[in-house]
Amino acid sequence: MNIPRAARLGRLWSDPGAVATLILGLLLLGFAVSVKFPVVALGFQSDEATYYSLGHSLAQDWDMQFQRRDLVRVWKEFPTGPEGIFLKRGRSVRLEPQGRPPFVRWVKGPDTRSDRLYYGKSFVYPLAAAPFIMLLGTNGFLVLHALLLTACFGAAYAFVRARSGAPAALGYAVVFLFASAAPVYFVWLTPELFNLSLVLLGLFFWAYKEVAPAAVPTGTWLDRWARLLRGPWSDVIACTLLGIATFSKPLNVFAAAPVLWLALLRRQWGRVVVVSAVFVAATGGLFLANGLSSGDMNYQGGGPDRSTFYGRFPFQSPEATFETTGMVRATDGLLTEVIFNRDVLTTVLAHNVGYFLLGRHTGLVPYFFPGVLTLLIFLFAGRQRREPFQWLVVLTLLVASVAILIYMPFTYSGGGGPVGNRYFLGYYALFLFLVPTAITIRTAVAAAAIGGLFTAQLIANPFYSSFLPHVHPKYGLFRWLPIELSLVNDMPVNVTPHRAKQPLAGDPPVLAYFLDDNAYAREGEWFWVRGESRADIILRAPARPHADGAFTSLALTALDIEVATGAAASVVSIDTGAERVRVAPGANSGETVRVAMPEGFPYKAIPGQPLNRVYTISIAASEGFVPLFEEGGRDTRFLGARIRISPRYRDDRYQPPPK
DSSP, X not given: OOOOHHHHHHHHHTSHHHHHHHHHHHHHHHXXXXXXXXXXXXXXXXXXXXXXXXXXXIIIISSOEEOHHHHHHHTTTOTTOOTTEEEEOOEEEEEEEOSSTTSEEEEEEEOSOSSOEEESSOSHHHHHHHHHHHHHTTHHHHHHHHHHHHHHHHHHHHXXXXXSOHHHHHHHHHHHHHSSSGGGGGGOSSTHHHHHHHHHHHHHHHHHHHHOOOOOOOSSHHHHHHHXXXXXXXXXXXXXXXXXXXXXXXXGGGGGHHHHHHHHHTTOHHHHHHHHHHHHHHHHXXXXXXXXXXXXXXXXXXXXXXXXXXXXXXXXXXXXXXHHHEEEOOOOSOOHHHHTOHHIIIIIHHHHHHHHHHOTTTOHHHHSHHHHHHHHXXXXXXXXXXOHHHHHHHHHHHHHHHHHHHHSTTOTTOSSSOSSOTTTHHHHGGGGGGOOTTOOHHHHHHHHHHHHHHHHHHHHSHHHHHHOTTTGGGSGGGGGSOOOGGGXXXXXXXXXXXXXXXXXXXXXXXXXXXXXXXXXXXXXXXXXXXXXXXXXXXXXXXEEEOTTSOEEEOEEEEEEEEEEOOSSXXXXXXXXXXXXXXXXOOTTOEEEEEEEOOOXXXXXXXXXXXOEEEEEEEEEESOOBOHHHHTOSSOOOOEEEEEEEEEEEEOOEEOOOOO
C-alpha cells in the first residue's frame, strides 16, 4: 500500500492520544529542567539521600562507592548533609574452584581499603538517571521521571484505546495517572515512580497483544512497532522490565506472575521457559552485579555491615567512622518473631485488610481510587468480555496485597513518611489492565471527581505534600477514614517529633500521638483541644521492664479524663471506640470522667521488643475562646477545653523466649 508521507504523518497527529502525549511530555520536561530542586524540595526525605548520592557518584565518578568526595558533594546543594543515607561496608570477593557442583564457590573477605563504603540501596534507578544527571545535575532525576511518566501515559492511552473510543481512552489515561497519588512521587528522588513505570510498561508489552486490533500498514516505523507489540519478543521485553523492577524493589516480584501464569494456562511450554529465563536473568544478573561491586548481592543485607546515618557521617572527620556514626539497619531474612506472632496472623491481618483499603494515610481508596473503580467495574459491570489474562491480573493483585500485609504487617506502607502506600505503588499499574470494554468517558469523570477529592491537594503542590506528609490527612474526607494503628512507627506524624510519642500522665506515662492541629502542644501532662474542633489522638500503652529481662505489656482498661474549661462553656465529647461520653462543666470550671477502653491493637514491630497496646481517642470541644481578648496577654490560640488523661492499666507479663 503506497500511502503519501504527509497522509501517514497526518494519521498520527490526528490521534488525540498522540497529541496529548506530546504535550504532556513537553510540559513535564519543562518543569523538570526549570525547577530549582534543592530550593523547593526543602531537604531530603525518606531514602532520597542514598539515591541522590549514588546517582551523582555514577554520573560524576563512574563508580558506586561512597568516599569523602561524595560526602562533600552533598553540601553543595543540601546544607544539612545526606540525612538518612544508607551505607555498607564493602567486601572483597573471589571465585574459587571446588570439586562438587556448582564447582565454584563465592569467597568473601574484608575490604582492602578503608577509604570507601558502598550504598545500601539498589543501583538501577540512579544508573538510569545518571546520563541525565551528567547533563543537568540533580534535575536529571526529574528529567528521567518526565520521560517515564510520558511513556506511561502513552501506554495507558494505547491500551485503553484498543478497548474503547479515543475520548474515553484519553480521559481514562489522564485520570488513572493524575487522580492518584502517583504524580507526587515525580518530585521524590526515590525509585517509586521508576518502579511504577517499569511495571506498567512491562505489562503493557505483555498484555497489549491480547486486546490489540489488527495492525493497519502505514509504511512508517510504526509498522515495526506494531509488529513488535504483537509478536513474541514483546514478552521478552516485558520480563526484562519486570525483572529490573524486582531488583529495584524485591516486593515487585509478583508483578511478573501473570506473564508466566498465562503461558502455563495455554500450555505454551516454550514461552514458559523463555519468560522464566529472561526474568531470572534480568533480576539475578543485577543482583550478581551488585555482588561483584560491593561483595554482597543483597544491597539491604550485611547484618552489622549496613547502617543509616543522621547528623554525623563517615569520612566527615577523622574520628567519624562507620562504626562510630551509624545505626545498624539490615534486612537479611524474615522477621519470624514478628510475622508468626499469633496476634499478627489473626487480629493484625484482619485490621490491616481494612487499613489497606480505606486507611487515612495509606488506603487504596483515597490514594489510588481510579484503580479501585476500575476493579469494581471489571467485577460487577454487566455485559462485557473479561479476558483470561485479566483474571490473572486480579489474582496477582490479591496475592501481592496479602503477601505484603503478611510479610511486613507493621510497615507495609514503606515508612519514612510516605504519601499513600509507596510499597504498593508498583502494583497500582496492574489496575490499568483490568479496563473493561464497558469503559466510557463517564468512568473517567467519576474517577476524577471522587479521586480528586483526595489527591488534588497533593499533586497541586507535590513538594509541600512530600516534605510535610502529615498535613493533608488532617483535613477533608481523610478525617472520616480509619487510622492505621498497625503503622504507629511509620505514621507521617513521626516526622514532627513534638507531636509523636508525647508522655502524658500515668506510671509509667501513656504516650500520645497528636494527629492533627486540633490538639495544641502538650503542657506537662495537660493539653488544650481547639475550640469548635475534634482532635484525633493515638494512645500507646507502655511496657514495664523487669530485672530478669522480662517485661509487662500494659493494657488500658479505662481512662480518667480531667476536663477544664476557660471563658467558653464548652461541651466536650469523648469517643474511645468502647464508650462515648459528653462532659459539660460550664465556663471556667472542671470535671473528671472515667471512660472505658476497647481491647487495644497489639503492636510489636521489632523483634525482642515488648508488645504495646495501641488505641485511638477523639476529643471534641463545642465552643472556644481566644485568651488575648478574654484574659489579656499574648495567647492568640482558639481554646476549647484543657485535657489531662490518666490511664488505668491491666498488667500482662511477658517472658522472652530462651536464647
